Amino acid sequence: MSASINGKPLTGRHVALMLAAFFGLMFAVNGAFVYFALGSFSGLSENDAYKRGLSYNEEIDHRARQLARGWQPALSFEQTAAAEGTIALSILDPDGRNIEDLDVVATIRRPVIDGTDQSVPLIYNEENYTAGITLMGSGQWDVSILAHGGGYEEPYRLDKRIWVK
Numbered sequence: 001m002s003a004s005i006n007g008k009p010l011t012g013r014h015v016a017l018m019l020a021a022f023f024g025l026m027f028a029v030n031g032a033f034v035y036f037a038l039g040s041f042s043g044l045s046e047n048d049a050y051k052r053g054l055s056y057n058e059e060i061d062h063r064a065r066q067l068a069r070g071w072q073p074a075l076s077f078e079q080t081a082a083a084e085g086t087i088a089l090s091i092l093d094p095d096g097r098n099i100e101d102l103d104v105v106a107t108i109r110r111p112v113i114d115g116t117d118q119s120v121p122l123i124y125n126e127e128n129y130t131a132g133i134t135l136m137g138s139g140q141w142d143v144s145i146l147a148h149g150g151g152y153e154e155p156y157r158l159d160k161r162i163w164v165k
Contacts, residue, residue: 066156070094075145077162083135085164087120089145090128091156103148104129108141111161138164
């Protein structure tokens with residue numbers, strides 16, 4: 001059985017050229033994908049993820065020590081303008097009373113964009129610790145609170161994600 005294209009016979013040479021063209025096109029397209037993938041986001045969101053992974057047991061121990069304090073934290077964010085708002089932190093002791101003698105600092109950063117970090121001290125106002133913040137745009141923001149004092153050497157840490165519309 002023989003095949004022909006427009007009256008011309010289909011030979012092994014034609015089939016080999018078609019296969020070479022097909023796979024050449026596939027290699028060119030995949031090469032373009034690899035080029036653009038390597039030039040975009042690396043997927044690395046932590047500078048030293050390996051060492052942080054090794055210290056995971058220390059994180060678990062730190063969390064257990066925090067829970068042993070019996071503190072009851074509540075963090076809220078109230079948006080007041082396009083990229084502005086107020087962070088309010090309430091920390092209660094095991095008896096339900098406000099803890100007033102803390103030095104509290106909030107670090108606010110974007111989860112995937114470097115260079116937008118900002119630290120803001122929170123001031124106690126007879127009810128809770130507050131600070132007004134101005135962010136560099138809408139979207140997700142991670143808030144990490146460190147509260148020093150309260151009779152403990154180790155700071156109390158609270159992490160929360162907020163959304164700014």
